[in-house]
Amino acid sequence: MTTRTAVRSAWFAPTLRGYDRAWLGRDVVAGLSAGAVVVPQAMAYATIADLPVQVGLYTCMAPMVVYALLGGSRAMSVSTTSTIATLTATTFVAADVAANADDAPRALATLTLIVGVVLVLARLLSLGSLVENINKATLAGVQIGVGATVAVGQLPKLLGLTDDPTGRGFIRSLVAVVEAVPRANGPTVVLSVLSIAVLLLLRRFAPHFPAPLVVVAGGIIASAALHLTDVGVEVIPAVPNGLPMPAVPDLTLVPGLLPGALGIATMAFLESAAVARGIRARSEPQIDSDRELLATAVANLAGSVTQSLPAAGGFSQSAVNQRAGARSQLSTLVTAALAVLVALVLGPVLALMPTATLAALVVTAVVGLIDIAELRRMARISRRDFWLAVLTAVVGLTAGLLGAVLVGVLGTYVLILRELQRVRFVPGAVVGRSVSARVDGDVYTANVLGYENAAIEVAESSAGVDALVLDLSRMRAATVTILDALRDLDQELEQRGVTLILVGLDGPAADTASRSNWFRGLVGQHRVFPSVEAAQGARRDVS
Structure with missing residues (x-):
């Protein structure tokens, strides 16, 4: 093998090189287990961005396959995350695009393409390690803003409020929901409470069990058997059977989407790198920042033509993948195959799913982002980090999440610059x-x-x-x-x-x-x- 061929093979499918057939059973089980989490969760995240649920389903296809062929983490599952979905929604609102179903696919394709291009440029400039200098305080603040904003945004669905009284911004949305509580739909509230209770109990007492799959299946069965739509329980719009059709980006939207895309690209790489490092076993190779940057970039470029949300590594499905015994990215290919099967066959079944069920999945996922214990630890160890996290969170809750990302990143680099200026x-x-x-x-x-x-x-x-x-x-x-x-x-x-x-x-x-x-x-x-x-x-x- 020539040196050039060796370099190419080292970059292509690194986790599949030297594959041991004894791993096959574990990888298949892990892929199915992760799919039971990631498919319904990704569909729920699509609703955060006010996009059709099938967009979340499509995000489990091309981006996953691309990362499996280029990424260096053996167990990371790449689709989308609550942070990315929320930033996508914020970007669309700020740019005043995707106001109707006809515009949404092109706007989404444009946004995901910009994110991919930004990440490619970052890789060409070898900025992987530079981006990782953004400290944990910034991430904690952004995640608090995401968790609180998304949770409030899902309250109308949990309460069965068909007119969606939420305003723009955390405070106004919270006030609007509180004022609308008397109009809540009783059966929807009961279903929401039961769904959240099952998710939390299974997470607490059976963490290896695919709780999202149980809740989704239970919601669909209850909807069909009890005719919940007759008592005012809303279901998701019909999910079309088939694979995603290619979407052509609208380059006239680039100026409006670019600021948000920069924030999304930053968070996509940070989340992916954090998950890859967090789940790496000691026996596995070190995570290469530049490799992860390239893999995330190409995953987004692939997603831009398949109606996918911007892609990033998700901790919950990656953790399920790892706990189920994933030994390589073959498990992720199994998850992608499961998503394709769902898209081809199970569309009519998914259309029976109550909207409140998806909202319950979202709320239980994002509430975990509000890490008060981590804030207390920062306050005890470093007041500087604590106040940076608080400032970032406050900006996120008042001025929007893109502003929070900008403040957090600028705050981080101000601290880095101060450190670089020190004379020893x-x-x-x-x-x-x-x-x-x-x-x-x-x-x-x-x-x-x-x-x-x-x-x-x-x-x-x-x-x-x-x-x-x-x-x-x-x-x-x-x-x-x-x-x-x-x-x-x-x-x-x-x-x-x-x-x-x-x-x-x-x-x-x-x-x-x-x-x-x-x-x-x-x-x-x-x-x-x-x-x-x-x-x-x-x-x-x-x-």
Whole structure:
């Protein structure tokens, strides 16, 4: 096998290479178990975005297959999540698109395509690790906003309120629902309470059991046997039999959808990376951020032509997949095959499902996102992280989830920039007429001026010295900006009668510096040494 062929094979279906036939039974069972969760859950998530339930079903097809062929996680199941569905709804509202059934497929195809393109560009720029710098406080705040917003948005369906009194935004929606409670439909409320109770009890006492499947089957059976529609219980619209027809994106919608797509792309990768790392067994290979970025990107590109919601790894179905013994992404291919079977055969049966049943699935899934215990832990450990999470959540509940994502991301990078600006500079002892100092941290454009000023201060505060021996052994990389700053430092010290001597520069930093005329001049003047001791010894010899 040539090197080029080996590289290609390493990227294609990594979890299926060297497949052991003994894994087949476990993978099939795991795929069916995950399908029992992910198919009804994805259909429920489609309703969050005010899209037909079959859109959720379609999201369990092409994106899953693509991730199975490109992704590095053995057990992660990729369809969509409550966060992504909510951001999709927010994006459509902000862009004022998808107002009717005719516009919805093209608007969805356009949004999912933009998300895929953004992720592809991020992969080409190797931004996988950069995106992962967004801290847990930001994610916690966004998830609280998602959980509370979605839960309130599902209350009319749980109460059987046919006029959907929710307004735009969390506060107004909550007030509208409270005012409409007297008009609730009694049988719908009973069904909702029973559905939520079954989901919570099975999650508590039988966590390995496919609770969503039980609730969906129970709702369908109750609807058919008890003729619940006769007493005012709404059912979902008819689910068309067949596979999704290709949808052509509407490029005129790109400007309006782009801001939301950026937020969705960020959250899609963050959620996928978090799930992949969270369920990885110790015996499995490390998760490669750039591989996951590419797999998520291509999954979204595939979904854009098959009427799919933006795709991301979901924790609940992935956890079911893992607990059922999934050994490879063959389990996900089984789940996708199950979704295809449902689309081809079970459409009329699904049309009997009460709307309240899907709402119960959504509410029990998203309430878990409101992690008060995690907030308390942040408050105990880091007030800074706690207040960032609170600020992000408040923005999400008042100004919208896209605003929360933006505030959280900007807040994270403000903290990162502050950390990058920190100067870790260790003054050394005066030996003869030279004083040493060590750069004890990484040097970036953001902090190089701080290091320059710190070095000048050491030289000025050391009486009687005529040389500063600067230890750069901790500096792993050099840029033009950094080299220019060192040259400026050399000139500033020269004006003060102090000679700059560099020591410890090695590896890529030394290779880059060697291309600079100024640095080569230092070498020619014997002002570059491997260590502080060598530099001070050379000065003693000269004197």
